[in-house]
Amino acid sequence: MDYPLQNRKVAFVATDGVERVELEQPRGALYGAGAKSEILSIHPGEIQARQFDLNPAGTFPVDRLLADASVDDYDALVLPGGTMNPDQLRMNNDAVAFVKAFVESGKPIGVICHGPWTLVEADAVRGRRLTSWPSLRTDLRNAGAEVVDEEVVIDGQLTSSRSPADLPAFCAAIIDQFARAPSRVT
Template identity: 60%
Template structure:
């Protein structure tokens, strides 16, 4: 295994699709890396099973106080409300924009592409997402694709929770892990 990496998971305070946070988190930690949860307010994050409240997780920090330099990769879980709230937070949008510009891996699943769109980071990129975002991606200059996982430069994207095995595989590959 490569040296241990530190991966930021960025969310709003609620509306996070549980499996889109917990499964990549488990994959990252299972490969010997460190996962940290950043949120807009740094408090408790409410996870959901689609529209049903599931559990809560405490954030490790606030995105406004985070530095791209402290992390080796960024994961953007979906859920409809989560990325919709993130794209309204200027600190979150700036963090995502700076992370993509850094060249480090950024992995977005399902509705998380909304945050990438707001950060103007899909232009000229192939992006997979939940199908309802395809017009948004095209209008932002990206190419929407219906594939389980797409890697375009440092951007990794997938459509939905069914794609998590492929999403996690590409995330770990970008971190230099094979497990």
């Protein structure tokens, strides 16, 4: 069996309100490709997941606080959506600083649905081509992004998708993009 992400470590930045399927499916796909992952958040303990933004959908344990995390510890980053999750992250200095540092590192980033809100706050979408949930598209354009309505968009280090309906294509794309990037974590 081929494990293209063996010895790779991926950070999932999320907090309460994360859309369960947008964290769980990419994490499972990356694990199946050999990657290890950690959930980084703005508070310790567990984060509350949601289904369709409204319905409680269980919890995920937090592996590390964003305030204690270093970009150097990870090969790639995933920013799942859910409306509440990125709305809280973009208001948190530690989350924005971590995402900004990750962008500056040049390492690959996968982002889906409402996840780009944190990239907007980190001033990381100007001149970039990406997609998102429809309600974010004006925010992305106002922040200088070229917004398209496609299942998956790859622009340099950024791989973006629109919604949970795009998860099969998103998961395949991030595995491919993360495998192409050099492993920098020792």
